[in-house]
Amino acid sequence: MxxxxxxxxxxxxxxxxxxxxxxxxxxxxxxxxxxxxxxxxxxxxxxxxxxxxxxxxxxxxxxxxxxxxxxxxxxxxxxxxxxxxxxxxxxxxxxxxxPSEPALELTTISGSGLERVVAGEPCTICVKLVDQFGNPIPLNESLRFGLALLPAGENARRKKRKSDQYKGKWDRKQQHYEMTYLPTKTGELQLHLWYETRIEDTKRWQRTQLPGSPFTVMGASGKWHAYSSTVRVEWAEDAHDKPQIIDPNDDLPDDVPCGSMVYIRPQVKDQFGNPAPDDGNLTVEIVGPDRISKVLDVKQTADGLLAKYETLLMGMYWLDVLLNGTPVQGSPMTFKVVTGSADGGKSVVEVPKRPLYEDICYEVVLRTVDRLGNRCDRSTATVTARLLPSITGGKLPDGQSSIIEVDDMEDGTFVLDVELVSEADVKLIVTITVPGDKPQEMAAVPLRFLRTGADPSEKGELKLAVEQKKKAVADSKGDKKGAVAGAAKKAGGSAVVGADKKSVQIDASAGGSAVVGSDAGEGGARQGGSAGQVEGGA
Structure with missing residues (x-):
């Protein structure tokens, strides 16, 4: 039996x-x-x-x-x-x-995913594993397959790397195993294929590379994907400056100096982050403080896509980068255009209208202006000043320092404390230095300091007037220097300081500058230069 x-x-x-x-x-x-x-x-x-x-x-x-x-x-x-x-x-x-053990020399591998793939499009590989007699070897509990699609040159670590995810099935009619996977990478790739057999009475598997593995595969990017695409926005005030990034994640809008060039660099990607063509669906739109919307031209450069915009108006801007109407990552964003950096050719030096006298400290005000003519409302530069003899080869009075003290009022204005120990004709040299730029030397400002009159009461009356004016300003402002600069700025004139601290306050309530004190004299001066402006009030 x-x-x-x-x-x-x-x-x-x-x-x-x-x-x-x-x-x-x-x-x-x-x-x-x-x-x-x-x-x-x-x-x-x-x-x-x-x-x-x-x-x-x-x-x-x-x-x-x-x-x-x-x-x-x-x-x-x-x-x-x-x-x-x-x-x-x-x-x-x-x-x-x-079937007996696989005969690799008789194994056949076919399918669309062996030569060219597109990110996001499924690819199928067909593996027909046979024994020495040509019998197809079906999938069983002791046999499994694996694959890995890697960039060319990357070490696959064939014995240890886990398989990429795929969907597998045994085709009974064709007697082969189908592996369908989703490629996510682009460029020159290598497709590694293998099978593993379980070692008897253990939980370990023995891996064998399939013939022809790894296969060279060219990966192309998939369709553009708005949520995977990004935009990088930078600005530079000068063409030679290093661009600064506008951070879309800031709670407050970034400040961009007026006159700067804004660079918009969209990066169109597929759903896996691979660079992808926009197929004409990319739009870059900007709205300025004038509420006028403008669609910018986007050009292909060696560094990628680029759109440029010059900020000529101060205020808030709204920037949108869209793919078929859907914002990319980082869009929309806002930024604020503020006054640009101080320009030596546009900035204004304001000197007192009244005559200047020896042994009295006067405040000369520098009002910085950017290259587009906007008056600066913030500190954008460092300022230094010095005195030189008005005549080439001449010299300053004995005991006279050439260095002028400069106070930054942090609102775009600078106060220069100018005092001469004796009567003389001098010129004031003001230098503006914007970080990263060369120093800008403004046109020389000629100053004539007169000798105080022989009448000893002159200084006394001048001192009394100064003290009264200073006390009134200090009471209202609480700070002498803030009051002086504030009064000068409000009046569009300047200030002179004298008395016991050798300051004279200029009364500019009439729109000009005037020395307070007896025998100060009438008249005024307006002085100017090619690289800047000097005002003495009207």
Missing amino acids: VPRGIPKRGYVGSKKDDGGFEMSLRSYDFMGNRCVEGGAKLKCMAVGTAGAVSADTVDNGNGTYTCSWHSEKAGKHKVQVLIGDEQVIGSPFLLELL
């Missing part, structure tokens, strides 16, 4: 290849007694295989017989065991022969 409870399964191949299936049968007489001698006419064979399965019987001479079947064709075969012309118990039965 055919033994029960044992799997009727083996592998293709001959006996010498450890292939086929073999089993031992014990014979019994008609009374059910176990036979102890051979000689029975027992034979085994295959049914309807047309010679694809060979059978062999061995009489062991002790009542047992060894039957074996061999074939190069995998699958289920119907076999039988006969004694004479009668079937033994359990015969016929189905014998399953499985």
Whole structure:
């Protein structure tokens, strides 16, 4: 009888290849007694295989017989065991022969994802793994496949790298395994393919690269994706300046100097962050303080896409970068255009209108103006000042310092404390230095300091007037220097300081500058230069 409870399964191949299936049968007489001698006419064979399965019987001479079947064709075969012309118990039965080990030289790999892929578009690889006899090897619990799509040159670490995600299925009709994966990278890539077999009685797997792996694959970017695309916005006040980034995540809008060039650099990407063409769907739009919307031209440069905009108006700006109407990351954003950096050719030096006298400290006001003519309302530069003789080769009065003290009022104005120890004609040199730029020397401002009159009461009356004016200003402003600069700025004139601190306050309530004190004299002066302006009040 055919033994029960044992799997009727083996592998293709001959006996010498450890292939086929073999089993031992014990014979019994008609009374059910176990036979102890051979000689029975027992034979085994295959049914309807047309010679694809060979059978062999061995009489062991002790009542047992060894039957074996061999074939190069995998699958289920119907076999039988006969004694004479009668079937033994359990015969016929189905014998399953499985494929043997993979023969890599006979393995075929095909599919669209072996040469060119597009990010975001599924690709399918078909692997037909066969044994030495050409039998397809189906997927089973001891066999699995893997793949990895990597940039060219990247170390794949073939024995350790985990497989990329894919969808796999066994195609019974085509007798191959399909692996569908989603590429996410672009450029020159390498597709690594392998299969793994479980090591018997362990949880470990042994990996074998498939023939031709790795395959060289060219990856193209997918369709543009607004939420994956970004924009980088920078500004530079001068073409030679290093651009500064406008941060879209700031709670407060970034300050951009008036007259700066704003550089908008969109970066169009697909859903995986790969650079992608915009296909004409990109729009860069800006709205200025005048509420006028303007669509900017976007050009392709060696560094990518670029749109430029020159800020000529002060105030708030709104910038939108859209892909088919959808904002990219970082859009919309706002920024505020403020006064530009001080320009030596536009800035104004205001000197007192009244005559200047020796031994009295006067305040000369510098009002900085940017290159577009906007009066600066913030400190954008450092200012230094010095005195020189009015005549080339001349010299300053004995004991006279050439250095002028400069106070930055942090509102775009600078106060210069000018005092001469004796009467003389001098010129005031003002230098404006914007960080990162060369110093700008304004046109020389000629100043004439007169000798105070012989009448000793002159200084006394002047001192009294100054003290009264200073006290009134200090009471209202609380700070002498702030009051002086504030009064000068409000009046559009300047201030002179004298008395016990050698200051005289200029009264500019009439729109000009006037010395407060007796015998100060009438008249005024307006002095100017090619690189700047000097005003003495009207």
